[in-house]
Amino acid sequence: MFFIISYKYRSAMPGGQQRKKDMARSDARYREAYNTLLDHCATLPPGAVLPAESALSAIAGVSRTVIRRCLSRLEETGLISWDGRDKRILRTPAPEDRIVLADGHGASDDLERRFLDWILRFDVPANTPLSVAELSRNFDVPQHELKEFLAGLSRFGLVARRKQGGWMLLGFTREFAVELSDFRTVLELNAISHVIDAPVDHPVWPRLREIRAAHLALRSRIDTDFHEFSKLDEAFHEAVNSVVKNRFVAEFQKVISLIFHYHYMWDKTHEKIRNAAAIGEHLAIIDALEARDGDAARDAARRHLKTSKTTLLSSLRAHEFA
Amino acid sequence: MFFIISYKYRSAMPGGQQRKKDMARSDARYREAYNTLLDHCATLPPGAVLPAESALSAIAGVSRTVIRRCLSRLEETGLISWDGRDKRILRTPAPEDRIVLADGHGASDDLERRFLDWILRFDVPANTPLSVAELSRNFDVPQHELKEFLAGLSRFGLVARRKQGGWMLLGFTREFAVELSDFRTVLELNAISHVIDAPVDHPVWPRLREIRAAHLALRSRIDTDFHEFSKLDEAFHEAVNSVVKNRFVAEFQKVISLIFHYHYMWDKTHEKIRNAAAIGEHLAIIDALEARDGDAARDAARRHLKTSKTTLLSSLRAHEFA
DNA sequence: GTATCGCTTTTAATTATTTAATACTGTTTT
DNA sequence: AAAACAGTATTAAATAATTAAAAGCGATAC
Numbered sequence: 001m002f003f004i005i006s007y008k009y010r011s012a013m014p015g016g017q018q019r020k021k022d023m024a025r026s027d028a029r030y031r032e033a034y035n036t037l038l039d040h041c042a043t044l045p046p047g048a049v050l051p052a053e054s055a056l057s058a059i060a061g062v063s064r065t066v067i068r069r070c071l072s073r074l075e076e077t078g079l080i081s082w083d084g085r086d087k088r089i090l091r092t093p094a095p096e097d098r099i100v101l102a103d104g105h106g107a108s109d110d111l112e113r114r115f116l117d118w119i120l121r122f123d124v125p126a127n128t129p130l131s132v133a134e135l136s137r138n139f140d141v142p143q144h145e146l147k148e149f150l151a152g153l154s155r156f157g158l159v160a161r162r163k164q165g166g167w168m169l170l171g172f173t174r175e176f177a178v179e180l181s182d183f184r185t186v187l188e189l190n191a192i193s194h195v196i197d198a199p200v201d202h203p204v205w206p207r208l209r210e211i212r213a214a215h216l217a218l219r220s221r222i223d224t225d226f227h228e229f230s231k232l233d234e235a236f237h238e239a240v241n242s243v244v245k246n247r248f249v250a251e252f253q254k255v256i257s258l259i260f261h262y263h264y265m266w267d268k269t270h271e272k273i274r275n276a277a278a279i280g281e282h283l284a285i286i287d288a289l290e291a292r293d294g295d296a297a298r299d300a301a302r303r304h305l306k307t308s309k310t311t312l313l314s315s316l317r318a319h320e321f322a
Numbered sequence: 323m324f325f326i327i328s329y330k331y332r333s334a335m336p337g338g339q340q341r342k343k344d345m346a347r348s349d350a351r352y353r354e355a356y357n358t359l360l361d362h363c364a365t366l367p368p369g370a371v372l373p374a375e376s377a378l379s380a381i382a383g384v385s386r387t388v389i390r391r392c393l394s395r396l397e398e399t400g401l402i403s404w405d406g407r408d409k410r411i412l413r414t415p416a417p418e419d420r421i422v423l424a425d426g427h428g429a430s431d432d433l434e435r436r437f438l439d440w441i442l443r444f445d446v447p448a449n450t451p452l453s454v455a456e457l458s459r460n461f462d463v464p465q466h467e468l469k470e471f472l473a474g475l476s477r478f479g480l481v482a483r484r485k486q487g488g489w490m491l492l493g494f495t496r497e498f499a500v501e502l503s504d505f506r507t508v509l510e511l512n513a514i515s516h517v518i519d520a521p522v523d524h525p526v527w528p529r530l531r532e533i534r535a536a537h538l539a540l541r542s543r544i545d546t547d548f549h550e551f552s553k554l555d556e557a558f559h560e561a562v563n564s565v566v567k568n569r570f571v572a573e574f575q576k577v578i579s580l581i582f583h584y585h586y587m588w589d590k591t592h593e594k595i596r597n598a599a600a601i602g603e604h605l606a607i608i609d610a611l612e613a614r615d616g617d618a619a620r621d622a623a624r625r626h627l628k629t630s631k632t633t634l635l636s637s638l639r640a641h642e643f644a
Numbered sequence: 645g646t647a648t649c650g651c652t653t654t655t656a657a658t659t660a661t662t663t664a665a666t667a668c669t670g671t672t673t674t
Numbered sequence: 675a676a677a678a679c680a681g682t683a684t685t686a687a688a689t690a691a692t693t694a695a696a697a698g699c700g701a702t703a704c
Contacts, residue, residue: 024662025688052679063486063665064680085672085679133655143656144469144689151470155477157569164385164696165656176569183570186512247479247498248505252570346693347657374648385696386649407648407703455686465687466658486665487687 031099033060034070038093041079050080050087108141111149113258115139119169120262126176130159130167156255177316181309184256185302187241187249192285192301194243196294205290207239212286219279222272229275230264236282260308267315274311281307353421355382356392360415363401372402372409430463433471435580437461441491442584448498452481452489478577499638503631506578507624509563509571514607514623516565518616527612529561534608537601544598551597552586558604582630589637596633603629 040059041050050056057067075082077097080089115135118124130150136143150167153159158171170176198204214232218225234257241253281304288297362381363372372378379389397404399419402411437457440446452472458465472489475481479498484490492498520526536554540547556579563575603626610619 024660024690025664027663029664054679061485065664065666068680069664084681131655142689144466147466147656148470148473151473152477155474155573157573163383166696179568179570183568186508190508246501246505248501248574251477251479346659346691347695349694351695376648387695387697390650391694406650453686464658469687488665 026102028101029062030066030069031101033062033066034073035098035101036060037067037070037074038079038097041074041089041093044089046089046091048089050089052085108145111139111141111145112254115149115153116255116258117262119172120259120266124169124172126169126171126173128169129162130169132166156252172316174313174316177312178309180256180259181305181312183252184260185305185309187244187252187256188237188305189298189301190249191241191244192289192297193294195240195289196292196297198243202243204239204243207242208286208289211236211239212283215279215283215286219276222276222279226272226275229278230261233264233278233282234261240285260312263312263315267311269315277307278304348424350423351384352388352391353423355384355388356395357420357423358382359389359392359396360401360419363396363411363415366411368411368413370411372411374407430467433461433463433467434576437471437475438577438580439584441494442581442588446491446494448491448493448495450491451484452491454488478574494638496635496638499634500631502578502581503627503634505574506582507627507631509566509574509578510559510627511620511623512571513563513566514611514619515616517562517611518614518619520565524565526561526565529564530608530611533558533561534605537605537608541598541601544594544601548594548597551600552583555586555600555604556583562607582634585634585637589633591637600626600629 037056037060040056044050051059053064053067053071056071057064060067060070071080071082071087074080078090079093079097080087118138132143132146132150135141136146139146141149150159154161154167157176158169159167160170162168195204211232214235218228218232237257241249281300284300285297285304288300359378359382362378366372373381375386375389375393378393379386382389382392393402393404393409396402400412401415401419402409440460454465454468454472457463458468461468463471472481476483476489480491480493481489482492493502517526533554536557540550540554559579563571566572603622606622607619607626610622
């Protein structure tokens with residue numbers, strides 16, 4: 001009983017805002033909901049009656065508990081009157097009525113990309129112990145999120161738990177690269193087969209035509225713009241794999257394409273020659289696909305993936321001896 | 323300063339054992355290390371000098387911090403004398419000197435199997451909200467372990483976060499089953515190709531011969547023992563896939579085989595006929611493999627996997643209308 | 645000079661606390 | 675009477691706080 005009522009008075013305590021120390025869980029949800037409610041009130045004239053608590057909870061996308069906390073504050077601030085079901089707007093909310101949102105970690109969503117980026121860019125060696133505390137600081141993400149993220153990565157065999165606690169980076173070893181390349185080949189050849197069977201009105205066909213044109217255009221100015229190939233490579237493989245509608249394939253493809261993409265970008269040895277050759281390989285695949293010649297397409301793809309694998313491995317070797 | 327010294331006296335406090343409430347983290351590591359050290363002491367005669375702290379930490383596989391805590395207790399119990407580097411055994415340890423290991427959650431390792439078992443056995447519907455607290459109670463696993471586990475599963479698209487917090491079971495929908503089957507087909511056909519290329523002295527060949535014999539034996543008594551097929555099915559697919567040495571494939575295969583295995587066990591409709599047919603399909607694959615006929619093997623495998631897919635889907639449909 | 649120790653600092657596992665979500669219950673409104 | 679609603683109680687999720695363990699760092703003994 002007291003528990004609920006106390007909401008009404010809590011924010012009236014000295015300081016107004018809660019001390020950070022007391023907040024086991026952030027009240028960001030409440031703050032956002034409050035502002036959303038303000039916006040809603042702004043659309044109504046003074047004297048208007050507010051809808052039911054459950055209706056408001058639907059509007060703000062939060063539970064009734066949060067709504068009641070918001071209403072308490074609205075009443076207290078003098079924005080509304082509140083007695084049971086009767087909730088009336090007293091005055092139109094002003095900009096200064098909003099509560100500031102404690103700047104949360106907006107960084108969380110991008111974590112995977114930034115983490116892989118870090119590993120590949122700084123060439124973090126295999127068997128490096130990963131400190132959750134340190135990663136948390138560097139990536140500006142709460143520790144528990146990082147733990148969940150690492151738990152997810154462990155499913156890909158990229159990291160593993162250490163017996164003495166914490167985590168350890170397993171890849172990027174030679175074995176990892178080989179197995180990744182092999183797995184990519186399996187997925188990609190399957191995708192090629194799917195493209196061959198795609199109906200004539202499938203969006204992949206115009207997309208491939210565009211990509212072919214882009215390849216030809218880049219080939220004509222390869223001497224100067226060879227570094228643009230990386231983007232083209234990603235687009236090509238994305239187009240081919242887009243035909244396969246499979247959540248498992250998609251999940252892996254995300255990681256695979258990221259890793260290959262970065263290696264293409266950073267391995268600068270013979271970059272121009274490599275990219276020129278890859279353009280040729282891509283065009284061969286597209287030719288075979290458009291001719292609906294499955295065997296030829298798979299052969300061409302196999303050749304291209306073999307080149308990719310070799311490139312990936314040699315870039316690892318280069319780092320090893322660096 | 324006081325913090326560390328207190329180790330020496332803490333265990334002398336009333337009760338001897340720490341109150342559970344005070345233990346933010348379990349001291350299981352210390353307890354195990356202590357017993358290990360006792361075992362080590364038992365091999366030495368009284369009066370013998372114990373090795374350096376770092377050496378002991380290597381023996382017990384823990385940090386020096388834990389070793390020092392153990393030494394404190396050993397000294398206190400009168401088992402050793404300890405003054406700086408001088409550590410001598412005073413008497414041979416007796417069985418009652420061991421500390422009891424607080425029975426921890428030995429349940430953690432088996433979590434994946436038990437979780438999938440639960441989903442499939444009780445036919446938990448798609449879009450069911452999963453409560454970490456409840457799962458934690460039912461599976462007798464700490465909450466944070468469950469969160470990490472669910473984070474891992476989300477990589478397979480089996481579960482996902484909810485915006486209002488917590489997790490939600492996504493599969494087992496029809497789409498999930500279709501995509502899982504398709505993915506399994508891709509992996510399995512690849513495995514078949516690998517088997518074909520395996521050298522004559524590869525262990526897969528004798529294994530397949532054994533499995534063929536087991537199939538023939540079961541076929542002769544299929545009328546009574548048809549339910550034994552489930553084990554045979556698992557053995558067959560495991561043998562074929564064992565040829566592919568790939569961490570990504572292996573990780574998926576674990577989940578896939580579990581799911582198909584359970585469905586074979588529980589879908590009781592036409593079980594005898596289904597299993598008899600599957601035996602024939604398996605034998606056809608084995609025949610083609612032993613004849614080193616890649617195309618025939620892949621065709622046979624495709625037929626078998628198609629049957630499997632149909633069975634999986636119809637078992638889902640059966641549940642839907644139940 | 646180097647191996648080892650005492651002590652300090654840092655990290656990770658786990659509990660505890662706070663906020664939010666949900667379930668339940670009786671009352672009011674239609 | 676039935677539906678909608680607010681008040682209350684319970685439960686869960688996020689995250690801070692706490693403790694065990696690990697790692698690090700001079701000092702010291704050999």
